[in-house]
Amino acid sequence: MSEKTPLLQVKNLKQHFRISRSFTVKAVDGVSFEIYPGETYGLVGESGSGKSTIGRTVIRLYDPTDGSISFDGQDIGGRMNRDTEHHLRTGMQMIFQDPMACLNPRIKVSDIIAQGLDIHHLCKTQKERNLKISEILEQVGLAPEHADRYPHQFSGGQRQRVGIARALIMRPKLIIADECISALDVSIQAQVVNLMKDIQQNTGCAYLFIAHDLSMVKYISDRIGVLHMGHLVETGAKDEIFRNPIHPYTQSLLSAIPHPNPVVEKRRVAMSYDYREFGVDYTKGTEHLVEGSHRVLATDEEYANWTA
Amino acid sequence: MQERQRILSIRGLDISFQTTAGDVHAIRGVDMDLYKGETVAVVGESGSGKSVTMKAVMGILDRNSVINGGEILYTYMENGKEKTVDILKMDRKLIRHTINGRHIAMVFQDPMTSLDPTMSVGKQITEGMLLHEHVSRREAWKKAVSLLTLVGIPEPEKRMKNYPHQLSGGMRQRVVIAIALACDPDVLICDEPTTALDVTIQAKILELIKSVQKELGISVIYITHDLGVVAKVADFVNVMYAGNIVERGLINEIFYDPRHPYTWGLLSAMPDLDTNDSRLYAIPGSPPNLMHEKEGDAFAPRNIFALNIDDRVMPPMFKVTDTHYAATWLMHEKAPKVDMPPELKARIERMKKEAGQ
Numbered sequence: 001m002s003e004k005t006p007l008l009q010v011k012n013l014k015q016h017f018r019i020s021r022s023f024t025v026k027a028v029d030g031v032s033f034e035i036y037p038g039e040t041y042g043l044v045g046e047s048g049s050g051k052s053t054i055g056r057t058v059i060r061l062y063d064p065t066d067g068s069i070s071f072d073g074q075d076i077g078g079r080m081n082r083d084t085e086h087h088l089r090t091g092m093q094m095i096f097q098d099p100m101a102c103l104n105p106r107i108k109v110s111d112i113i114a115q116g117l118d119i120h121h122l123c124k125t126q127k128e129r130n131l132k133i134s135e136i137l138e139q140v141g142l143a144p145e146h147a148d149r150y151p152h153q154f155s156g157g158q159r160q161r162v163g164i165a166r167a168l169i170m171r172p173k174l175i176i177a178d179e180c181i182s183a184l185d186v187s188i189q190a191q192v193v194n195l196m197k198d199i200q201q202n203t204g205c206a207y208l209f210i211a212h213d214l215s216m217v218k219y220i221s222d223r224i225g226v227l228h229m230g231h232l233v234e235t236g237a238k239d240e241i242f243r244n245p246i247h248p249y250t251q252s253l254l255s256a257i258p259h260p261n262p263v264v265e266k267r268r269v270a271m272s273y274d275y276r277e278f279g280v281d282y283t284k285g286t287e288h289l290v291e292g293s294h295r296v297l298a299t300d301e302e303y304a305n306w307t308a
Numbered sequence: 309m310q311e312r313q314r315i316l317s318i319r320g321l322d323i324s325f326q327t328t329a330g331d332v333h334a335i336r337g338v339d340m341d342l343y344k345g346e347t348v349a350v351v352g353e354s355g356s357g358k359s360v361t362m363k364a365v366m367g368i369l370d371r372n373s374v375i376n377g378g379e380i381l382y383t384y385m386e387n388g389k390e391k392t393v394d395i396l397k398m399d400r401k402l403i404r405h406t407i408n409g410r411h412i413a414m415v416f417q418d419p420m421t422s423l424d425p426t427m428s429v430g431k432q433i434t435e436g437m438l439l440h441e442h443v444s445r446r447e448a449w450k451k452a453v454s455l456l457t458l459v460g461i462p463e464p465e466k467r468m469k470n471y472p473h474q475l476s477g478g479m480r481q482r483v484v485i486a487i488a489l490a491c492d493p494d495v496l497i498c499d500e501p502t503t504a505l506d507v508t509i510q511a512k513i514l515e516l517i518k519s520v521q522k523e524l525g526i527s528v529i530y531i532t533h534d535l536g537v538v539a540k541v542a543d544f545v546n547v548m549y550a551g552n553i554v555e556r557g558l559i560n561e562i563f564y565d566p567r568h569p570y571t572w573g574l575l576s577a578m579p580d581l582d583t584n585d586s587r588l589y590a591i592p593g594s595p596p597n598l599m600h601e602k603e604g605d606a607f608a609p610r611n612i613f614a615l616n617i618d619d620r621v622m623p624p625m626f627k628v629t630d631t632h633y634a635a636t637w638l639m640h641e642k643a644p645k646v647d648m649p650p651e652l653k654a655r656i657e658r659m660k661k662e663a664g665q
Contacts, residue, residue: 046506047477155594156354185353186533190577190590197587212506219579219588256507258536260578262559263663265539270511 005073006034007206008058008174013067013077015050015057027053029230029283030067035174040200040207042221042238044214044253050230051210055176058208059094072173090120093167097179099159103151109162110147113137116170132169139202140165141195157188161195168199176208181216193220214257218242223293226250229275231282236294246296246306248280249273314383315494315527316342316365321378321396323360325370332598334360336551337378342495342527349530349538349559351574352548353595358531361548362497365529366414367395367403384411384494409436413488417500419480423472429456429483430468436490455486458523460516478509485517489524496521499531514540535578539563544631547571550596550606557632564656566648567626567634569611576652589651605637613638613646 015028028050035041043051057064060076069077076088093116096102103112110133114123123129134144140161151159160180167175177196181189193216200207211217217224218238225235226249234247245251252273259265275282285297290307298306323335335357342348350358363369365380380395395403416422424432433455434448443451449468456464459482472480481501488496498517502510518541521528530541538545538559545562547555547570555568566572576589593610596602605611608618615637617623626639638646647653 046508157594185595186535187353187573187577187591188594190588191592194587194590214507215579252508256511258507258511258534258540260535260539260563260575261659261662262539262542262563264659265536268540269515270508272512273508 004036007037007072008035008208009068009070010034010054010058011068011070013054013057013069014065015053015062016065026230028057031227031230031232032067032287033225033232033235035206035208037173038200038204038206039222040209040220042209042211042217042224043227044212044217044224045227046212049227051227052178054227055094055178055208055210059092059176060088086120090116090170091172092174092176093170093172094176094178095160095163095167095180098183099156099163100151102163103159105151107150108147109149109151109154112151112162113147113166113169115166120170136165136169139168139199141191156184157191160184160188160192164192164195164199168203171203172205174206174208176210178210179212182211182213189216196220214253226253229282231285231297233282233297234295236290237292240290240292240294244290244294246290246303247298248278248306249275312346313344314341315344316340316383317381318361318365319379319381321361321364321380322376323357323364323369324374324376326372326374330599331374333601334551334598335364338548338551338553340546340553340556342529344494344527345521345525346543347521347528347530347541348544348546349532349542350546350548351532351535351538353533355595355598356548357551357598358548359499362414362499362529362531365395365497366408366412367398367400368408382407382411409493410440410491411493412495412497413491413493414497414499415481415484415488415501418504419477419484420472420504422484423480425472427471428468429470429472429475433468433483433487433490436487440491452486452490455489456483458489458520459483459486460512461486477505478513481505481509481513482516485513485520489520492524493526495527495529497529497531500533501530502537503532503534510537511540517541535563535574547574551598552606552635554607554636555632555634557628557634561629561632564660565628565632566652567628567632567639568636569613569638570607571634572648572652573610576649576655589649605635615643 011032013028013031017025017027019025031054043054045051056062058069064077067077068075071088072091074084074087076084113133113136114129117123117129133147137144137146142161181192184192209217209220221238223236224238224241225232228249234250245254252271255271282297285299287295288298288303289295318338318340321335321338324331324333338361352358375396381392382395383390383392430452433452437443437448437451452468453464456467461467461479461482502513505513514537532538542559545557545559546553549570555571566575573591577591579588591610596606604620605618605623608614617637623635623637625633625635627633637643
């Protein structure tokens with residue numbers, strides 16, 4: 001893996017929101033990770049841990065406070081010139097959580113999907129545009145005649161497919177999926193996840209998969225990052241994390257996953273984790289390499305304790 | 309098994325909603341039982357009618373609802389005497405005065421929207437007690453503090469004066485549970501109590517409800533679509549689809565020996581941590597629109613095991629064991645023998661092995 005160049009490299013990213021003169025929310029406080037072409041990187045953490053903020057900063061919906069983001073060889077962390085902006089907007093796309101809220105109810109699905117093409121003037125003729133739309137619709141499992149409908153005429157799962165089609169039509173190298181299956185029913189979730197996997201196989205795009213459902217993240221991701229209070233406490237290949245979780249927060253997350261097995265589930269007691277109780281100060285920790293790409297944020301002393 | 313005391317019995321419940329686009333037939337003949345001290349889970353997708361059923365029990369159905377038939381018999385103790393009422397025949401106001409809160413209480417999904425942001429936590433907990441029971445303000449306050457202790461909130465006296473926005477999501481849900489328990493109900497209905505919460509907090513809230521249930525001996529109904537939650541808490545499971553109960557049984561029967569294809573789909577669609585298959589099993593299609601009446605089994609269009617008869621006649625409940633029933637023609641003696649998908653079978657074997665250890 002190491003000889004490959006990362007598609008997205010995030011180094012020491014900080015995103016602070018200043019609420020008032022004396023109070024700043026440090027939503028993301030020094031996070032580094034990288035995503036390689038064609039892989040899926042899963043970000044997990046509780047609500048308020050900053051996982052959505054990372055996604056939104058990477059696609060530059062926010063201006064990062066500090067740190068560098070490089071995407072496909074170009075720096076996109078600071079002020080961007082026209083070319084870089086174009087490079088970012090066409091190469092990276094996002095799928096949002098709530099499929100009803102992220103689709104404009106007043107325009108047709110065909111126009112929603114083609115919006116990216118229109119903005120970047122990627123289609124010369126109307127015919128080419130229509131062709132692309134019907135191609136994409138087919139790819140996400142919708143029929144071409146759905147193009148003339150409005151979002152409210154679709155069910156939840158179909159709407160999410162429209163959201164995926166909108167991201168896909170730009171042929172992006174990286175898709176940021178921000179809790180894109182959390183709002184769907186269990187049976188529909190599986191459909192959408194399968195679709196995302198198929199698309200990855202066919203187009204070779206990479207995913208930044210943001211979720212709080214660990215069993216789904218384990219299923220779809222190649223590598224996982226565990227986020228807590230704006231710090232990436234543990235990251236690594238999914239087997240490394242699941243086989244050998246080191247950080248107590250990761251351990252408590254893993255212990256909290258519900259198993260669909262009544263006898264086991266009734267016996268299970270979830271571990272609790274309170275960083276104040278544990279006396280863990282994230283700002284003091286440094287990254288320790290465990291094995292391969294498996295890294296943990298800890299002070300030397302904590303690291304010795306946890307691995308002992 | 310001890311003599312089980314039936315508290316709630318729903319028979320043939322049939323509800324539709326009048327909308328501008330036509331009638332939506334949401335509940336199509338639901339039977340359900342709840343026994344004292346037990347936990348029943350109602351599982352299903354959104355739109356399957358699980359929330360509507362529970363709203364009918366609480367008498368808080370929307371104004372455009374029409375009850376076409378059925379009965380909800382609720383048995384409770386009043387002044388030391390046993391009393392049985394049909395909730396569907398009662399006046400809304402009467403339900404509000406005698407049943408809601410006092411006997412049947414409800415915990416809603418989102419703790420932020422079910423709490424009043426302009427009232428302090430203490431006031432919201434004591435509100436019900438002051439209305440329903442003739443207690444003094446001081447007594448109510450005392451009881452509220454003890455309830456907060458019961459639901460595991462540190463420094464309860466201090467929290468009583470807090471407003472909901474000052475608490476975290478998990479704490480808020482604990483307050484909602486405390487409010488529901490304020491008037492010592494016999495039945496607690498939890499409508500997706502943990503969907504809005506994080507996994508770590510979810511586990512704690514479920515454990516809390518369980519311990520409270522043990523301590524107070526109340527019955528709990530869970531409405532959820534998360535089978536992980538069901539596995540953790542329930543004694544008895546009802547699987548709902550399109551306004552019908554398609555399978556019901558003891559928890560172990562549903563998880564280790566499911567019979568209905570929809571239950572198979574639900575179980576296989578949820579990846580567990582040992583799932584290594586390259587694709588998840590997905591139920592094809594999407595839930596039906598209840599506006600259109602359909603002949604036969606509502607699940608048939610999505611069912612790869614559907615038989616010819618499924619399109620014409622609705623399957624009755626077939627008996628598997630005394631406690632386990634499934635509504636699918638596959639259970640009929642003349643039906644071809646169909647086994648559950650092999651992946652699911654392997655998974656169930658694995659689960660059984662895990663459980664045996």
